[in-house]
Amino acid sequence: MxxxxxxxxxxxxxxxxxxxxxxxxxxxxxxxxxxVSETERKGVSRFTIVIKHEQREAVEKLVRQIxxxxxxxxxxxxxNEDVVYNEIxxxxxxxxxxxxxxxxxxxxxxxxxxxxxxGLDYVVLQKTGTEEEIFDFFRYIKPYGILEFVRSGRxxxxxxxxxxxxxLPEELEEWExxx
Amino acid sequence: xxxxxDLLEKEGVVTAENNQKRLSGGQALMECLLAEGVDTIFGxxxxxxxxxxxxxxxxxxxxxxxxxxxxxxxxxxxxxxARSSGxxxxxxATSGPxxxxxxxxxxxxxxxxxxMVAITGQVASNLLGTDxxxxxxxxxxxxxxxxxxxxxxxxxxxxxxxxxxxxxxRAGKPGPVLIDITKDAQVASMSKGFSYKKIDRLPGYHPxxxxxxxxxxxxxxxINAAKRPYILVGHGVLISEAMEEFRAFVxxxxxxxxxxxxxxxxxxxxxxxxxxxxxxHGMYAPNVMTDQCDVLIAIGMRFDDRVTGNAELFAKQAKxxxxxxxxxxxxxxxxxxAPVVGDAKEALKLLLPLIQEKSHAxxxxxxxDLEPEERATVNARDFAKEGKIKMAEVVxxxxxxxxxxxxxxxxxxxxxxxxxxxxxxxxxxxxxASGGLGTMGFAIPAAFGAKxxxxxREVIAFIGDGCFQMTxxxxxxxxxxxxxxxxxILNNSYLGxxxxxxxxxxxxxxxxxxxxxxDFITIAKGFGIPGHTCENRESLSESIDKLLASxxxxxxxxxxxxxxxxxxxxxxxxxxxxxRLK
Ligand SMILES: Cc1ncc(C[n+]2csc(CCOP(=O)(O)OP(=O)(O)O)c2C)c(N)n1
Numbered sequence: 001m002x003x004x005x006x007x008x009x010x011x012x013x014x015x016x017x018x019x020x021x022x023x024x025x026x027x028x029x030x031x032x033x034x035x036v037s038e039t040e041r042k043g044v045s046r047f048t049i050v051i052k053h054e055q056r057e058a059v060e061k062l063v064r065q066i067x068x069x070x071x072x073x074x075x076x077x078x079x080n081e082d083v084v085y086n087e088i089x090x091x092x093x094x095x096x097x098x099x100x101x102x103x104x105x106x107x108x109x110x111x112x113x114x115x116x117x118x119g120l121d122y123v124v125l126q127k128t129g130t131e132e133e134i135f136d137f138f139r140y141i142k143p144y145g146i147l148e149f150v151r152s153g154r155x156x157x158x159x160x161x162x163x164x165x166x167x168l169p170e171e172l173e174e175w176e177x178x179x
Numbered sequence: 180x181x182x183x184x185d186l187l188e189k190e191g192v193v194t195a196e197n198n199q200k201r202l203s204g205g206q207a208l209m210e211c212l213l214a215e216g217v218d219t220i221f222g223x224x225x226x227x228x229x230x231x232x233x234x235x236x237x238x239x240x241x242x243x244x245x246x247x248x249x250x251x252x253x254x255x256x257x258x259x260x261a262r263s264s265g266x267x268x269x270x271x272a273t274s275g276p277x278x279x280x281x282x283x284x285x286x287x288x289x290x291x292x293x294x295m296v297a298i299t300g301q302v303a304s305n306l307l308g309t310d311x312x313x314x315x316x317x318x319x320x321x322x323x324x325x326x327x328x329x330x331x332x333x334x335x336x337x338x339x340x341x342x343x344x345x346x347x348x349r350a351g352k353p354g355p356v357l358i359d360i361t362k363d364a365q366v367a368s369m370s371k372g373f374s375y376k377k378i379d380r381l382p383g384y385h386p387x388x389x390x391x392x393x394x395x396x397x398x399x400x401x402i403n404a405a406k407r408p409y410i411l412v413g414h415g416v417l418i419s420e421a422m423e424e425f426r427a428f429v430x431x432x433x434x435x436x437x438x439x440x441x442x443x444x445x446x447x448x449x450x451x452x453x454x455x456x457x458x459x460h461g462m463y464a465p466n467v468m469t470d471q472c473d474v475l476i477a478i479g480m481r482f483d484d485r486v487t488g489n490a491e492l493f494a495k496q497a498k499x500x501x502x503x504x505x506x507x508x509x510x511x512x513x514x515x516x517a518p519v520v521g522d523a524k525e526a527l528k529l530l531l532p533l534i535q536e537k538s539h540a541x542x543x544x545x546x547x548d549l550e551p552e553e554r555a556t557v558n559a560r561d562f563a564k565e566g567k568i569k570m571a572e573v574v575x576x577x578x579x580x581x582x583x584x585x586x587x588x589x590x591x592x593x594x595x596x597x598x599x600x601x602x603x604x605x606x607x608x609x610x611x612a613s614g615g616l617g618t619m620g621f622a623i624p625a626a627f628g629a630k631x632x633x634x635x636r637e638v639i640a641f642i643g644d645g646c647f648q649m650t651x652x653x654x655x656x657x658x659x660x661x662x663x664x665x666x667x668i669l670n671n672s673y674l675g676x677x678x679x680x681x682x683x684x685x686x687x688x689x690x691x692x693x694x695x696x697x698d699f700i701t702i703a704k705g706f707g708i709p710g711h712t713c714e715n716r717e718s719l720s721e722s723i724d725k726l727l728a729s730x731x732x733x734x735x736x737x738x739x740x741x742x743x744x745x746x747x748x749x750x751x752x753x754x755x756x757x758x759r760l761k
Binding site: 010011014015018019022026057060061064065067068070071072073074 | 318319322323326327328330347381382383384505506507509510511
């Protein structure tokens with residue numbers, strides 16, 4: 001199973017999340033992660049969706065189906081090597097008086113994680129990185145006890161302008177923005 | 180923009196007065212419909228759409244509203260209207276149950292690419308999400324079966340959204356659009372004067388109509404090099420009104436043609452290159468020859484599994500040219516060696532000059548060579564003239580008596596296949612069926628809609644006794660309209676097609692397919708529609724004459740053979756060359 005990152009640019013309108021996700025549901029595809037936000041262009045949203053699939057062809061077909069949604073402006077599918085991608089994770093770690101002190105050297109230098117909040121008897125650590133990096137850190141920090149852990153969906157930008165399947169609107173000048 | 184408004188003003192749509200007056204949302208909606216040239220709406224009122232109906236009262240002279248008897252009837256009638264006229268079909272319903280009743284027709288329209296605009300009322304916007312009386316999330320419910328849907332909550336949105344709706348319904352691959360309008364948006368006045376601008380493009384949605392030349396050139400090369408080329412023509416050719424271009428192409432390259440079920444009537448049955456239709460219950464030669472051709476040219480069709488059988492085995496020896504307006508269809512089922520994305524008409528126009536003039540007499544003859552075998556088994560059985568009347572005899576006789584010129588609407592089941600097989604379609608837009616969804620109950624309302632869309636044509640519906648009872652109440656709509664819809668029930672007192680499958684594949688275990696039917700003729704009479712029953716072969720001809728001679732609507736019930744089967748048949752999931760003649 002390969003991981004694919006699908007970037008969908010859409011108009012920012014109500015109900016669109018549903019219209020996009022039902023395309024995955026109908027094909028019984030599990031969404032590994034999903035991130036949506038407005039882009040720097042007002043009224044244009046960007047969905048970053050991660051899925052796993054055995055067949056590249058099926059992913060290409062999926063991309064074409066997403067492209068059919070009227071409010072969708074452009075869709076790109078990428079393999080991991082085509083994109084620069086990251087997630088963000090927050091770890092809430094207990095720090096009672098008698099506990100083993102956190103090794104900030106390792107946390108900062110080796111894992112590039114940081115404390116972003118000091119509570120009375122806990123801290124919140126933030127780690128950005130790929131899924132593997134985050135889980136490496138998870139394994140490292142686990143013995144300290146994890147009170148809460150949350151991981152965001154993936155965000156990704158392409159290394160090349162060309163995706164796995166791409167559908168750019170015909171009038172390019174309007175869409176140079178994407179290139 | 181100014182130019183459009185000028186034009187609309189000239190046509191009396193956007194009057195200076197309307198531009199001054201503050202129209203209500205309901206009135207604005209009526210103006211939009213007029214601006215789009217809508218002359219007929221099929222609908223049913225209710226609380227959440229009442230302000231629109233109130234506005235409609237003042238537009239009755241310009242917009243013909245047809246009161247159906249069930250909202251499913253409205254959506255199927257809109258489909259029939261669209262399919263016979265090539266225009267956008269419009270239907271309307273109230274919120275909640277009204278809207279959900281439209282859904283079957285909407286789902287039918289999306290899969291058969293029928294342009295439709297459905298308008299639904301919705302509870303007032305301050306009540307949205309509160310489980311208010313008759314509130315349903317119709318946007319959520321219809322999202323998977325609509326080409327586009329949108330909820331309007333302010334009258335000011337109405338002109339732009341309706342323009343978008345009609346554009347999307349028609350553009351590229353046509354389909355249904357649903358616009359849900361909250362009650363307050365119907366009642367409130369617009370904050371500015373009414374103006375309307377038709378849309379011909381949208382930022383994210385501009386389907387490629389004119390194909391890329393390099394794609395067309397590659398297709399032409401492949402076609403020119405073919406020894407045994409073969410064309411499958413689909414609904415797309417009818418949708419894009421490409422019949423003339425198609426015929427010219429077929430004749431220049433002299434290629435045999437078979438049609439899909441919905442492609443029926445795209446080429447006249449009399450054309451020497453026409454070989455019949457293919458698919459699960461299609462004809463023998465067109466199916467078998469799919470495995471013989473070297474280049475398969477698929478035009479405006481989507482390799483539905485009822486056409487391909489086992490798609491992997493389907494035409495696996497052939498190179499495939501696929502002309503199709505929807506890029507998502509390319510390679511979806513069959514990998515295309517030469518895809519051409521674009522409207523069929525535009526594609527054929529570009530293709531025609533690049534095609535070499537050829538003659539494929541021997542290759543065409545190889546199709547004809549297979550016909551005697553089919554005639555000797557299937558046709559001989561269908562016209563054996565023993566026992567009860569067969570569906571085939573009825574259809575063939577109607578075909579002869581109407582000279583193949585009628586617009587035939589069918590429901591779903593054995594009669595649908597027999598209708599396709601034995602009616603000799605000579606004119607385009609003459610076979611209206613629920614293809615992709617296979618919706619029982621389609622025919623009565625769709626036939627009515629077809630008559631409204633093509634009032635000058637003789638509309639004849641072939642309907643199974645099971646199907647008839649699914650939308651029987653629309654007889655009331657037909658009667659009230661005074662339009663002449665000719666209906667023929669092919670009554671075998673069975674859910675025939677299901678019974679056939681049970682016989683062939685479930686060891687004759689006839690599980691719940693036996694129908695105790697009502698007296699259809701008395702029911703029709705109760706609605707004010709005359710009719711009679713024909714039970715024997717001797718009176719069949721006279722019976723059909725009576726139906727055809729009737730000035731208004733008429734119902735003919737023909738008692739047919741109970742356990743008749745439709746052949747040929749490709750068992751589901753097998754290859755087209757495993758087609759069975761008996
Ligand atoms: C709404 C709906 N329900 C069920 C079916 C399954 N179905 C397909 S054909 C058929 C039988 C149709 O019987 P009838 O109308 O008597 O026509 P016949 O096959 O006898 O010509 C059934 C039940 C369907 N297509 N649509």
